[in-house]
Amino acid sequence: MTSLQISLLVFGAFTVAAVIGFNVWTSSKNAPRQADFELKGVSxxxxxxxxxxxxxxxxxxxxxxxPLPEKKPFIDPLIDAITPIELEALVSGDAILAALPPTRRVGTKPFSVEGLNESTGEWEAPLAGRRYSAAQAAVQLANRVGPINDIEFSEFVIKAQAVADDLNGETVFPDMLDEVARGRDLDQFASAHDxxxxxxxxxxxxxxxxxxxxxxxxxxxxxxxxxxxxxxxxxxxxxxxxxxxxxxxxxxxxxxxxxxxxxxxxxxxxxxxxxxxxxxxxxxxxxxxxxxxxxxxxxxxxxxxxxxxxxxxxxxxxxxxxxxxxxxxxxxxxxxxxxxxxxx
CATH class of the missing domain: 3.30.1400.10 (ZipA, C-terminal FtsZ-binding domain)
Structure with missing residues (x-):
């Protein structure tokens, strides 16, 4: 093998090595950055x-x-349409829970029922083993989906009346037009301040x-x-x-x-x-x-x-x-x- 051939082989080897090195450097440079360590077999x-x-x-x-546990919010007249349920006698939390509808929504709005605790005199979500002297049902007037509408309010009346009937209670519903108007007003404010x-x-x-x-x-x-x-x-x-x-x-x-x-x-x-x-x-x-x-x-x-x-x-x-x-x-x-x- 002549000196020229040897020189060409050496030059070719250096060229190949340089190309491989450049490709490795490029791949390393463009690869996504990794965490400081990786553990195989661990999620x-x-x-x-x-x-x-x-x-x-x-x-x-x-x-x-x-984190501390959150105290669940109560029904609030500021954002809820509320109907009181007057009871003939004390009812148990078990009875109220059994009277609740399968779904706690009216259309796109939350539906809720609370009882007036006989011992504490405070409204709360009904609990088994406790007794209540009164109840109330409510539907939220607005959320990010929009304000309550006539159909949703009518569905609220049906669900609340069914709960009252199961508890042998009497209901007094707010005026639908007034509550729907309150819902629109609340929604307009919320939309402008979201x-x-x-x-x-x-x-x-x-x-x-x-x-x-x-x-x-x-x-x-x-x-x-x-x-x-x-x-x-x-x-x-x-x-x-x-x-x-x-x-x-x-x-x-x-x-x-x-x-x-x-x-x-x-x-x-x-x-x-x-x-x-x-x-x-x-x-x-x-x-x-x-x-x-x-x-x-x-x-x-x-x-x-x-x-x-x-x-x-x-x-x-x-x-x-x-x-x-x-x-x-x-x-x-x-x-x-x-x-x-x-x-x-």
């Missing part, structure tokens, strides 16, 4: 929640990490794997939700809406090998009327988005590709304060049982 949720490395500032308080904010975090360069998103979000207090691709930041009240929700591609989260899924964006959302303003939910939304963008090499956008500036975020915060004030004045304060029912 994605367990893997995602395993990291405990702290990140400052911590967005969730100790109270938020240990707000659901979402920020979209977009990757600047390398995409993210589901585990990578989980790991960084968990450090700020997010926990895995029931639906794949969803995480939530729980609040202080058990059973209430989460303060924030983080959502990314469900198909990527359910992939056979999620580590190979490439995600270039995800959203963080706040349902404003559902969360008490004292929890500073918008500040949490803003801080969480900013911290995740910094840690994951991303940018915070409005969902349309526009990167949000601090001045624009300040303007949103100011608008929200006016919204909170308006809700307070209508006795539908954000996070209150009434607001959570109307804005649902």
């Amino acid at each position: 994605q949720d367990k893997t995602d929640n395993a990291s405990t490395e702290p990140v400052e500032p911590q967005l969730v308080s100790d109270l938020g990490s240990l 707000a659901q904010l979402s920020f979209t975090l977009c990757a600047k360069a390398s995409a993210w794997s589901p585990g990578y998103i989980h790991q960084h979000a968990a450090r700020l207090g997010f926990v895995a939700g029931v639906i794949p691709g969803r995480m939530v930041m729980p609040g202080a009240v058990q059973g209430a809406a989460p303060i924030l929700s983080l959502v990314f591609d469900t198909q990527a989260a359910m992939a056979d090998d999620p580590a190979l899924s490439a995600i270039r964006e995800f959203t963080i959302s706040l349902d404003v009327p559902q969360i008490n303003r004292t929890e500073a939910p918008f500040s949490m939304l803003r801080d969480a988005s900013k911290l995740l963008a910094q840690a994951m090499d991303g940018v915070v956008t409005d969902g349309g590709g526009h990167v949000l500036s601090d001045a624009e975020l300040d303007a949103i915060a100011a608008d929200l304060e006016q919204l909170y004030d308006a809700l307070d004045q209508r006795e539908l304060s954000a996070g209150s049982p009434q607001a959570r029912r109307i804005f649902s």
Whole structure:
């Protein structure tokens, strides 16, 4: 073999090695970023929640990490059409429960019945083993589906009358036209003062794997939700809406090998009327988005590709304060049982 042939072979080998190296580097550069570790044979949720490395500032308080049970809201004349049920004698909670209809809805509106506890003198959802001196039935006047209509109110009358008949009680129904008008008024106010904010975090360069998103979000207090691709930041009240929700591609989260899924964006959302303003939910939304963008090499956008500036975020915060004030004045304060029912 001549020296020229040897030189060509050596050059060819170097060329092949360089091409392979470049391809490996390119693949590594374009691969989705992974969590710090992967555990084979362990579910994605367990893997995602395993990291405990702290990140400052911590967005969730100790109270938020240990939710308290929520006291269920009572029937409220502010948002419900109510009919009293006068009883001839004391009735048991078992009797009221047996008289309830199979479904607790009237059309698209919640239907509920309460009893006046003989011992405490307070209205409550009927419980077996207790006795009640009176009852009342109610239907909610409005929700995010819209106001109550004539057909729904008529169905409410039928269901409430059936409960009263089973309990040998007498009913007095409010005027349908008045209650439907109240429902429309409530719906108009709620529609004008509803707000659901979402920020979209977009990757600047390398995409993210589901585990990578989980790991960084968990450090700020997010926990895995029931639906794949969803995480939530729980609040202080058990059973209430989460303060924030983080959502990314469900198909990527359910992939056979999620580590190979490439995600270039995800959203963080706040349902404003559902969360008490004292929890500073918008500040949490803003801080969480900013911290995740910094840690994951991303940018915070409005969902349309526009990167949000601090001045624009300040303007949103100011608008929200006016919204909170308006809700307070209508006795539908954000996070209150009434607001959570109307804005649902």
